[in-house]
Amino acid sequence: MACLTNQFVGLKCPRILRTRNKNLGNPIIIHTKQKIVCKATSVGTTNAQTRERLKLKEMFEEAYERCRIAPMEGVGFTVEDFHSALEKYDFDSDMGTKVKGTVFKVDANGALVDITAKSSAYLPVEEASIHNIKHVEEAGIFPGFREEFVIIGKNEADDSVVLSLRSIQYDIAWERCRQLQDEDVVVKGKVVGANKGGVVALVEGLHGFVPFSQIFSKSTAEELLEKELPLKFVEVDQEQTRVILSNRKAMADSQTQLGIGSVVLGTVQSLKPYGAFIDIGGINGLLHVSQISHDRVSDITTIFQPGDTLKVMILSHDRERGRVSLSTKKLEPTPGDMIRNPKLVFEKAEEMAQTFRQRIAQAEAMARADLLKFHPESGLTLNSDGILGPLTSGLPAEGLDLSETFPAEES
Template identity: 85%
Template sequence: MDDYASNFFQVKGTVFTTEANGALVDITAKSSAYLPLQEACIHNLKHVEEAGIFPGVQEEFIIIGESEADDSLILSLRSLQYDLAWERCRQLQAEDVVVKGKVISGNKGGVVAIVEGLRGFVPFSQISSKSEAEELLEREIPLKFVEVDEEQSRLVLSNRKAMADSQAQLGIGSVVTGTVESLKPYGAFIDIGGINGLLHVSQISHDRVADIATVLQPGDTLKVMILSHDRERGRVSLSTKKLEPTPGDMIRNPKLVFEKAEEMAQTFRQRIAQAEAMARADMLRFQPESGLTLSPDGILGPLSSELPAEGLDLSDIPPAEV
């Protein structure tokens, strides 16, 4: 476990000079101090300057040892950052938020992902897709914290919980921002927060799209509307066609489509709500036994004959039990 910060002295120093393998630091001590490259940051670096270490920079360092060669003190920034990273992970777990982690390796049990600079383990049972470890390498995947134990150096994560959280928010008619992952003759696959949705060629625009590549390219960022969501199969259908202010805007002026996306989606949701209300009203017209009737002004209510003229007698209703 990386707990240098609790076992060694913390000092303030000024970077004197940098080199390929580290940096010399003035800590106003009789002996010189050295910051090795591997101790400059919680992340792997090729040069200390990637961690913001330049001549003249002042930092708080941890003294982690002494060089046997010349008795110079060995400093670390990495140990301080580890303590902060564990604290941040505990906070994120308490808030139950979704984070992104980059997969760097894998084994028979799962994959290792970097989160807040720490190596966390994601068991295959906690990965929502049936992907092999090799397929996930170098990919960023959404994750939630399952276990954060600094004393045991255990950081366990779940992609399945993160995906379930994200999918719960995918309401029909909602607008989300996505990135074009790949193009197929029948449509484009869009990454919407770690979930792959299909933007079918027929749902890109009201105007016919003969070649998807003339409208979209991998890496493009766009706004799409959730058209349908099959949670059991994990399939999400998307549309930009429904977001067009006028037919063909997605081809001629996609910027306008994205600017008006929320407004157009709101109109779409209102139309759906009205259609559902009309369908319920029609159903009740043919079901008088339901005890409800539709007034001339379209308001649903109980049949007038069911209510006594003097109102309801509530005196015999017992109080609710605690």
């Protein structure tokens, strides 16, 4: 027992605290040594967090000092590089400069355009097209639309620029008109206005002037308004913004395509006691009452009405006077079909016209053979097609029907 006691000499036992549970009334024993250990662990955790915070603070202070003293140290992209990159996206905002842009928003007055610049750009609706439109969408302009624009102004209030498509389209239209003039092409122009000297026609988006002296028909300006006319360019001067057009030159060119015996589609324009005036592609031809049918026509209004579409055959063509004589009589399979069954006449029109042309060719061959017979010194020879040399000046190039004598036509 003495030996066991000696082993614990110098040892201190922890105090035991007693407390009582208020609910149960039993004492609870707590060893103070365990409590001390828990406090020590808490203090150790708090010290580690403090050290971490101090370390982070030192890092931030070092970074701040480094940025203040040498901000570009270790950075591969310098300030010069940054300014150089900006210059690549900078552009000349002077008037007339062309820039590429993409529409990203449209509104009632125009469209906002991204031109990859420091400032925004705006396309007003009046500058969106060469034609008069009320909304940019009428010109096919929607978000995502990409095109080349031209700068026509600048808004000092917000440093934005004003763009135009209309100016570019005008330059293209002038170039197109010059090309059409060089090629001597017939174009269609809509009459949109008039003055005491002539009418104004819209061609390729440009307003051209057609003097009354250059209009083929005797129609008034009011009658021509909103109608399309075949036209040719007489003068195209962009510097003077002047376009002069001629309907007569276009009509003369179109009339050269009208061959005797050819079948064309026409529209009845007006009716007179002596016949019907037929529009055949801008040319006004006369279908005389005697050339409607082999049977007698007492009242032309029982057969035609203004606006009717029909097939007619070219009988003659006076290019100098601009007169074209037409016939449906020559297209009748049997006499009187135009009165009884006009639909059949139109169905057989090409077939009957071919027969008519063959008769003309035969008559020409006979006439040339007679000419060779009485004038052997002429040197004309008959080829395999029955054609003898050139026609005399007294015969039209398309031939002449010598088998019938056409009744006189009233003018």
